[in-house]
Amino acid sequence: MALVYKGHDLLLNRKVAVKVLRQQYVHDEEFIRRFRREAQAAASLSHPNVVSIYDVGQEGEVHYIVMEYIEGTTLNDLIKEKAPLQVEEAVHYASQIADALDHAHHNEIIHRDIKPHNILIGRNGRVKVTDFGIARAATSSTITQTGSVVGSVHYFSPEHAKGTNTGEKSDIYSLGIVMYQMLTAKLPFLGESPISVALKHLQEEVEEPRKVNPLIPQSVENVILKAMRKKPEERYQSAKQMMEDLDTCLHADRRNEPKVTFWDSEGMDDERTLVMPAIRPNQLNDFKEEEPAEKPVWREESAPPKKKTWIKPTIWIVVLLIVLGGMWYLVGFVKGMFTVETVEVPNVEHRPLLQAQAELTAARLTSNVVYEKSDEAKDVVVRQDPVGMRLNVGTKVTLYVSEGVAKVQLDNYVGQTLADVKLKLQALGINDNQITINQGTAEEKADIIQQQTPSPGQEFELEKAAITLTVSKAKETFKMPDLVGMSEEDAKKQITKLGLKLPANGITREKSYKYPKGKVTKQFPFDKDAEVSKGEEITLVISDGLPEDAGQLSVSIPVKPTEEGKDSEFKIVVSDAQYDNFEYKTERVSKPQNLEVKVIVSPDKKAVILIKEGDNLINSITRTYQDYEDQKNGKTVSPNPSVSPSTTPKQQNSGPAIPVGGSGSGAGAKAKRRASRLYKGLEDRINAARIHCEGIKRLLLCTAGRRKYQGD
Known part of the structure; x- marks a missing residue:
């Protein structure tokens, strides 16, 4: 007769079960x-094995009961499964x-x-009895309703099937069937129709x-x-x-x-059908001998005179009628003394409260006023209870x-997205044409509510609602x-021009090999080409x-043109x-x-x-930190060293630079020039390999630690 929903109690933060009467029964008084x-x-019961009732009420035509929510299964599902x-286990459940x-x-x-469907088993194994929909007080009348019986035919008792008064022992009978089903996986009585099952409850063992x-x-069977x-x-x-x-x-x-035995009333019936041994001839003779002794007694008794058997019943009937007539008169007299006058309840729905109360007073009835929200005008009667019946004055x-x-009241929507707020307002019944959108200030994300009107908690009429959202x-x-490499002054101007902010402590000074004093070496947190907006700090x-340990060296590099008197362009890397x-630098040289x-x-560099x-x-020169130390200490450094193929920085050739051209004649000079060119080609390859190795080293240093790499 109802639908059950799982709900959440916002006040006490707990799960509840909400039973709602089905829509087709909301007008059925029964x-x-x-x-x-x-x-x-x-609700009148408070027991660990009975589902608790938290609340009961009515909202319009919706009748509901809020009750305890049990996480688990029903005994019926457990029986089907196991x-x-x-x-x-069965005895434990039955005992609860x-x-x-x-x-x-x-x-x-x-x-x-009582049936497995109405027994809930929690996850902790606790049994909860529920569904008191057809329960009655022990002193109330039978469950028979216009010739019908309400209940579950496979589980109700014989007296339940006959429609007679059902008491505590009917529940005990149903519990016995539940135990039977738990332990045998079958019902004790089955039939093609509910009537046949009910008859088996009455007739079959x-x-x-x-x-x-x-x-x-x-013992359990007993x-x-x-x-x-x-x-x-x-x-x-x-129980x-x-x-x-x-x-x-x-x-x-x-x-x-021992198996339990029960007293059989048929054992006391003298007229019951019995199996008896046949009477033998000698037993018949013994019976005939004893018979004459009795006959004289019967002969001596005279036949009783016939009596008028109709007189006594007639007297009793007359007396009974007189008594019943007297009782009827007495009941009518007493009823007349205590009868309370009844009046018809007038229908005062949709009338002003004062007019409705006046009509009830005129009908000699009183009123109890309950206010509720409604679309009707204020102080107008929406409905009444009861209506259309007679009541005592x-x-x-x-x-x-x-x-x-x-x-309605608005919640606090500040900080939420516009799309979410529109959905919530639509749920309240507010249309889009009642909502005004204003643009506010810029933030990280667009369409975030910054202000709202009306303010949170303010009440207003739904149809007149005008919502403004900023x-x-x-x-x-x-x-x-890219600010790296700029002077400090130029970098500050650029930051101001872009609308960025430089905090009071936004400048840090560090020693640097790469950049001269006063130049920007790093910018944080926005590197070159990073997306940034106005007002951000950098x-x-x-x-x-x-740094203090930096060594400055001046190196003199000898160069000589290929042909004397003609310009040769030399590039220094x-x-x-x-x-x-x-x-x-790049220099044009016409003489050595x-x-x-x-x-x-x-x-380390x-x-x-x-x-x-x-x-x-055509040549390469290497200077190390040791050269700087030697120069600092007054030692002489070879003025024109040239690097020969070597594996360490200190293995240097201090000989003069080898020119590309040269002088001489004859085969010896040609061979010398050829050897020189071969040597230079080999030297170029060695230097290229050395540069390549330097690049790999820098890459490794970069992977190991960016800060150390920048220091290098």
Whole structure:
């Protein structure tokens, strides 16, 4: 008769089950009474094995019960999955059900629908009895309703099937069937129709459980058989008595107890059909001899005179009629003394409250006013309870009065996205044409609510709602320029021009080999070409000059043109602690001379000077930190060293630079020039390999640590 939903209690932060009466029954008074009866019956019980009721109410035409949510399964699903259950498990469940029934019976509540479907098993193994939809008080009348019986035909008792009064022992009978099904995986009575099953409850004996499942102990079978006796007086006298029997039925001294026997009323019937031994001839003679002794007695008695048997019944009938007539008169007299006058309840729905109360007063009825939200105008009666019936004079009629047009409240939407807020407003019933969007300031993300009107918590009428939302716009971004190598002043101007911010502590000074003093060496956190927006902060690292251990050397490089008197172009490429493959200078030379080159070396970085004539490498010079130390200490450094193929920086050739041309004649001169060219080609390859190795070294240093690499 209802749908059950899983819900979340926002106030107490817990899961609950919400039972809602089906829509087709909301106008059926019988189902509404049954629905309320379930809430009242379960709410009056407080027991670990009964599902708790948290709340019951009505919202419009929706009748609902909020109850405890059990995480687990039903006993019916457990039987389908595992039956037959272990004896200990089945007895454990049955004992808890009996405990719950004992509590209900103690509170004069008869469940009347005990079956596996209404038994919930929690994850901790605790049994919860639920669904008191057809429960009745123990003192109320039978469940027969216009010739029908409400209940589950496979589980109700014989007296339940006959429609007679059902009491505590009917629940005990149903519990016996549940135990039978748990231990045998089958129902005791099956039939083609509910009527045939009900007749079997009344007429047929149940098949003994041990014949279906021999593993059931005799003591447990005795409990089932006693609970399922067709006569209520032969069952357990109470659920508590059955629970006590279940608590001890698995004890070692009871497992093999004798099978229970019951008194048979047919054994006392003298007219029952019997199997008797035949009477032998000698027994017949003995009987004939004894017969004459009795005959004289019968002869001596005279036949009784015929009596008028109709006189006494007639007298009793007349007396009974007189008594009934007197009682009828007395009842009418008393009823006339105590009869309360009844009046018709007027229909005052959709009338102003004062007018409705006046009409009820005129009908000699009183009123109880309950305000609720409604689309009706304020102080207008939305509905009344009861309506369309007669009530005793002075009875209260409940009037449900409108509080006025429904109002809504806005939550705090600041910080949420515009799309999410629109969905929430639509859920409240607010249309898009009631929403105004204003552009606010720029933020990291666009369409974020910055302000809202009305403010959170303010009430307003839904139809007159005018919502104003101020949303953020996306920041405009641009590519970060490269500030590295600029002077400090130029970098500051560029930062101001771009609309960026330089914090008060945004400049750090460090020693640097790569950049002269006052030049920018690093920019953070936005490197070149990174996406940045106005207002972002950026910090700079400014060179504070060369480190203390930097060594400055001046190297004199001898060069000689290929042909005397003609210009030759010489290109100087420097790789030292400050530069990598830096084109230091290009000179046109027409006569032999020395070119001055200044280099910087560090303890772990030497200087390599490459001299090229055109695109041909003609010489290379290497200076190490040791050369700087020697010069500093006054030692003489070879003025014109040239590097010969070697594996270490210190293996240098201090001989003069080898010119590309030269003088001489004859075969010897030609051979010398050829050897010189071969030597230079080999030297070019060696220098190229050395440069390649330097690149690999730098790559490895970069992988090992960027900071160390930049220091190098």
